[in-house]
Amino acid sequence: MGRHERPRDDAGQEAVRLEARVFGMVQGVGFRYWTMGTAEELGLSGEVKNLDDGSVSVVAEGPGPQVRKLLDWLNSDRTPGRVERVDDSLSQASGSFRGFRVL
Template identity: 55%
Template sequence: MSSSTDSAVRLTAWVQGEVQGVGFRWWTRSRALELGLVGQARNLTDGRVAVTAEGDRGACERLLDLLKGDATPGRVTSVTESWGAASGTFSGFVEA
């Protein structure tokens, strides 16, 4: 076991439903910043929103819970997630 404080992870979430043109990326950015995360939320051509967030695992899990919750703008029908190591390439959280 490591006692390192370098426990940053990368969450990639693909959010499906009525999530484009409803303020979903702005809402996601606001929640991510509140949680101290960096990354981006961007529209995909197939109608989904791709959310990439890096930071503390607990904060990323909380963001994922919020994305799956019923308080999002629009209507989320499904969220697919992938976890990995943080790249450290983001500064701030942007709507791409």
């Protein structure tokens, strides 16, 4: 990929990166594994990990509409545990992930 080329998915859409921090009762309830499963179903790459303060960090890359579906899911009542708040930002994807993993 050239210096000025933006990462694109297989359909040629510009790939985006979601960085989210999820607060609430989200550790010890299977949240990371459900997040990984949802991200994989959406065809996203990235990682999810517990943080020392009890929150969970999610980084996901892929087509914008799919990334937004993951963000919608994170903000929904369909997640395990209880999400109180999601701080998120979207940016250009780096293309550095291969698959989705739990850390």
